[in-house]
Amino acid sequence: MDALSKIFDDIHLNRSEYIYLKPQGNWVHCYQEQDAMIGYVVLVGSMMLQLNSHTQLYVEAGDLILIPSGQNHSCSSHTHSNLVEALDITTLFDQKRQETIEFGSSSGESTLILAIRCHLDTLMARPLLHALPPYIHIHHITGSAAPEWLQIGLHFLAIEAYQIRPGRDKILDHLVSILFIECVRDYIAQLNDSNNWLSALSHPELSNALAAIHSQPELAWTVETLADQCCMSRSKFATLFSQIVGETPLAYLQQYRFRLASQHLRAGQFSIQQIAHRVGYSSETAFSQTFKKLFNLTPSQYRQQFQ
Known part of the structure; x- marks a missing residue:
């Protein structure tokens, strides 16, 4: 997709x-x-x-x-x-x-x-x-x-x-x-500004990395493996991604993973451990600590707001 x-x-x-x-x-x-x-x-x-x-x-x-x-x-x-x-x-x-x-x-x-x-x-x-x-x-x-x-x-x-x-x-x-x-x-x-996140979605190379992140956020992506998706060198990919998207590939990956985690928490269909695995964390503790840094709430506290 x-x-x-x-x-x-x-x-x-x-x-x-x-x-x-x-x-x-x-x-x-x-x-x-x-x-x-x-x-x-x-x-x-x-x-x-x-x-x-x-x-x-x-x-x-x-x-x-x-x-x-x-x-x-x-x-x-x-x-x-x-x-x-x-x-x-x-x-x-x-x-x-x-x-x-x-x-x-x-x-x-x-x-x-x-x-x-x-x-x-x-x-x-x-x-x-x-x-x-x-x-x-x-x-x-x-x-x-x-x-x-x-x-x-x-x-x-x-x-x-x-x-x-x-x-x-x-x-x-x-x-x-x-x-x-x-x-x-x-x-x-009709976009004239190439340094725009929307431009990356149709970029002949970067779009492959974005598709990979959004389709399989649970995988242990690195800058190297994302660059491979685009058939680019690590340095060229990292520079181009940051220039067009406005943040580094791994920062974008983390932001997406935790937006997705928040969606799962609001839906209430999975346990916190299951959600952690779905967004690429083998440790529920590490997932919860990072979630709290980003949302100022633990996953449990965040979920309670929507129950």
């Missing part, structure tokens, strides 16, 4: 939820950060999206905007007044999922927005989220110039969203995952 595929396996991108937002006239809605990715497809009308005090985006009909980290943000009409009370849509994905939410003033232009939320393991996704921009904006997704994968994906999404058929939730999960993966792949293809 290639590195990017394994990373998407790790982050558990699932539980897709959607609502249709149908604001009219003067309106504002806000969203509070969760462990989820947020996407908006503007079907009719337009909106202003405010990510922070420095970032405001104009999103028009036919545009897709993806916020990978699901950070706090607000969306509004162009003419909204500060006196307009913002509708918090954070909980609506649970309470009103698959419904159409009407809000705003009684007169004025109507807008129709498909809002999608997809949950993920933010700890496992940390390198990916740090490497991605705060938002990915794809213009005119319904036009002929849009990528074919996006047109097909949105077509299937629309069909499944409107029809109540067995297995729909699973289909939607897969469709949203595919859309997110394709957005990331599209972003990687």
Whole structure:
């Protein structure tokens, strides 16, 4: 399995939820950060999206905007007044999922927005989220110039969203995952900065080392054996890896192992000794000591937080 595929396996991108937002006239809605990715497809009308005090985006009909980290943000009409009370849509994905939410003033232009939320393991996704921009904006997704994968994906999404058929939730999960993966792949293809963790995922040599780490973290990897995966010398591999990824191969390996260990601890399916072996530690004591240094909690204390 290639590195990017394994990373998407790790982050558990699932539980897709959607609502249709149908604001009219003067309106504002806000969203509070969760462990989820947020996407908006503007079907009719337009909106202003405010990510922070420095970032405001104009999103028009036919545009897709993806916020990978699901950070706090607000969306509004162009003419909204500060006196307009913002509708918090954070909980609506649970309470009103698959419904159409009407809000705003009684007169004025109507807008129709498909809002999608997809949950993920933010700890496992940390390198990916740090490497991605705060938002990915794809213009005119319904036009002929849009990528074919996006047109097909949105077509299937629309069909499944409107029809109540067995297995729909699973289909939607897969469709949203595919859309997110394709957005990331599209972003990687357009990267100009070669010193970026995302560049390493598609690097003709380094990607082999990342795939090895993510596929078999339990193996006793060394810089030499990882360099062998890339058919490179030890020194050339270590220099190139540190330059592009931003840390040494063994530091990256350790960080990944303990993100994975934290995921296993939260899931509660394995004993601490089993988890230690799964991430490359033959000694439970050594594993627990390193875990505490990184998380300021013992594995047992960390697990208790999620029970």
